[in-house]
Amino acid sequence: MGDYVLQMTGISKSFYGVKVLDNVDFMLERGHVHAMVGGNGAGKSTLMKILTGVYTKDAGEMLIDGKREAFGSYSGANRAGVRMIFQELSVVPSLTVTENIYLNHEIKKGFFNDDTCMKQNAEKLLSRLGIDVSVDSKVADLSVGFCQLIEIAKALSEKVKILVMDEPTASLSDGEVKRLFEIVKTLKGEGVSIVYISHRMNEILAIADEVSVLRDGKHVVTEKSAKLTIPAMVNYMLGDVARHSFEYHTKNPLPNAQTLIDIQNLSVDNLVNDVSFSVQQGEIVGLAGLMGSGRTEIVEALFGMRNIQKGVVKMMGQDVIIKKPGDAISAGIALVPEDRRREGLVLSHTVKDNVLLALFKKVMHGPFIDDHKINSIVRDSIVKLNVKTKSADVTINTLSGGNQQKIVIAKWLKNNPKLLLLDEPTAGIDIGAKGEIISIIDEYAAEGNGVIVVSSEISELVAMCDKIIVLVDGKKQGELSRSGNINEEVIQNAIQG
Ligand SMILES: Nc1ncnc2c1ncn2[C@@H]1O[C@H](COP(=O)(O)OP(=O)(O)OP(=O)(O)O)[C@@H](O)[C@H]1O
Ligand SMILES: [Mg+2]
Structure with missing residues (x-):
């Protein structure tokens, strides 16, 4: 013994x-x-x-x-x-x-x-x-x-x-x-x-x-x-539940896909320096780098949470000025933040209220909230992401950590942004649900939207991304594409600088 x-x-x-x-x-x-x-x-x-x-x-x-x-x-x-x-x-x-x-x-x-x-x-x-x-x-x-x-x-x-x-x-x-x-x-x-x-x-x-x-x-x-x-x-x-695979699936390029967002010479708060890249409609672009390489700062800047010192951002060919989150949301940009407790959820509210927070306009029926619509939207999110909760009416801090994260994602997907920024989307999510979330994000991109994703898990970037931007000390070190060679080892070496 x-x-x-x-x-x-x-x-x-x-x-x-x-x-x-x-x-x-x-x-x-x-x-x-x-x-x-x-x-x-x-x-x-x-x-x-x-x-x-x-x-x-x-x-x-x-x-x-x-x-x-x-x-x-x-x-x-x-x-x-x-x-x-x-x-x-x-x-x-x-x-x-x-x-x-x-x-x-x-x-x-x-x-x-x-x-x-x-x-x-x-x-x-x-x-x-x-x-x-x-x-x-x-x-x-x-x-x-x-x-x-x-x-x-x-x-x-x-x-x-x-x-x-x-x-x-x-x-x-x-x-x-x-x-x-x-x-x-x-x-x-x-x-x-x-x-x-x-x-x-x-x-x-x-x-x-x-x-x-x-x-x-x-x-x-x-x-x-x-x-x-x-x-x-x-x-x-x-157990024996059906699982989504954790591998990259080659996609057919969308017909008539245009450049959704074009970022030129972006500099942010002395942490990001002169970074340029673009995202096509239907494309999932990953930002790879070590802690402090500027990954999070880029997505936060694009969502108006940080000061853009220099640079031009164009959505569908039009200049957009992003100074605050409201500007980003109007331009069709949404962010699923890294720290769900600090930024993503109101923990004392119910699951339902948290999903709704992001989409008040959509469920208004004249001056009234359309209760029927709300319930169906919330139920749909819970089923689609397989959220383990007794009902939509329990407060969110009674959910397990991973299930809270799923609610953050549900909240923003329901709002149908054109560009979704994801910072560590599957941190704390179990391996079954990770596959589910990746396939939901794939589907969402295939509808002609774009995604920028930050992840510390290189295997996740490999499974999701059509293109990867490598960041070292706030600068763009290179760009990896599927036609080239995206694999874990290449990324691992590249992010070391
Ligand atoms: N304070 C609480 N009140 C009510 N239900 C709770 C509370 N804490 C946990 N639960 C419920 O207990 C169950 C187990 O939750 P727990 O947080 O232990 O899961 P976990 O295995 O740690 O999951 P995760 O990997 O997502 O962190 C969940 O269904 C959760 O909703
Ligand atoms: Mg836990």
């Missing part, structure tokens, strides 16, 4: 009468990395929130180091060395990096916070983790990828025995993922036991000792990762 730091047995949990965990067992060996996989809404985060005292279980038992335990709160779990890097980033944008790292466990000198000491410790921590950012920066000014790294630093600022990482790499590009894996290996070497949740299947096999699969709230299997393959894991996760 193994040396288990954590034994969870018979765990059940319901929310409002719906069972989301059903008699689940989970055993974590000391000093191991145990991955947990499963479709969106399978119950991964809920199980780990029960471990860390965020939720209470309805039934079951939990032993830590062989002793029965039940934490009444997250801080109770922290005191016992049990910490979690949450899927929903919990950093506070208005605070600095240091303040975030020591939030709720400030280092004191007498009655007062010892700012100097916290700052020095934060600096040490960041340099140990190889995170290149000033501890005095405001978190609001950092990209989502850096926020994720700060979240990790925060979890490691105190002694930790069990560390849960819930989708830690959702917005990290491959370089940063490598660094994170180094960190995981170091922690493992120090005897820390880790639960690793991810939808990126190749990561799982690279990092995990064991893998547990959850499906619809039930434990399906636990297996040594050396004995698993990606197709085997996907089968356990999804």
Whole structure:
């Protein structure tokens, strides 16, 4: 028998009468990395929130180091060395990096916070983790990828025995993922036991000792990762449901396709420098690059969220001036942002209201809202993207992370923009739904629309894009086309500069 730091047995949990965990067992060996996989809404985060005292279980038992335990709160779990890097980033944008790292466990000198000491410790921590950012920066000014790294630093600022990482790499590009894996290996070497949740299947096999699969709230299997393959894991996760393939399909060019958007010499906030490219009707164009290469800044500028210093943007041959999101929306441009919690959704509203937010004009019938139309639009979105929700009338923060992301996409597709900007569209989305989303985006492009997509997952760019723009340090390094050679290795090399 193994040396288990954590034994969870018979765990059940319901929310409002719906069972989301059903008699689940989970055993974590000391000093191991145990991955947990499963479709969106399978119950991964809920199980780990029960471990860390965020939720209470309805039934079951939990032993830590062989002793029965039940934490009444997250801080109770922290005191016992049990910490979690949450899927929903919990950093506070208005605070600095240091303040975030020591939030709720400030280092004191007498009655007062010892700012100097916290700052020095934060600096040490960041340099140990190889995170290149000033501890005095405001978190609001950092990209989502850096926020994720700060979240990790925060979890490691105190002694930790069990560390849960819930989708830690959702917005990290491959370089940063490598660094994170180094960190995981170091922690493992120090005897820390880790639960690793991810939808990126190749990561799982690279990092995990064991893998547990959850499906619809039930434990399906636990297996040594050396004995698993990606197709085997996907089968356990999804069962026998029909799947969309994850491969690029050659398309017939649209008859009479015109240049939808032409971007010339775009410079943005000193972060993007003199970038030019165009998107044809029916075309999906990818932006590839490392964190900080200017990918997100380009789509944000095209949506009026950043200052365009220089450059000309033409839609269907006409100049357009984009100074604010309203200008972009009038020109037929929509953005699905990277951080759904910061920009994409109103979490306290219902699923229905979130889908509707983007399309008030369409559902107005004279001065009245056409309820019938609303219901059919919302129902259609839920079915099409296979959103796991009890109804359209529940608040969105009760949906699992991946299902929230699907609502963001549904919201903008329903608005029929001519040009759709997607920033990390499938971050946190399970491998079944990823295929669904890619095929929906394909269909949408085939109707004569255009898409610009940013993704850290190179395999996703390869599966989706007709053309790829490579960015290095805010400059365009090159353009890859299907007639040339789009494959993972070529892109991987190109983005290194
Ligand atoms: N606070 C809550 N109130 C009501 N329902 C909830 C709550 N938290 C989670 N759920 C429901 O429990 C189920 C499991 O959600 P959970 O977040 O654990 O899934 P997950 O496996 O982490 O999915 P994902 O991969 O999308 O993050 C979902 O159907 C979700 O809607
Ligand atoms: Mg989750």
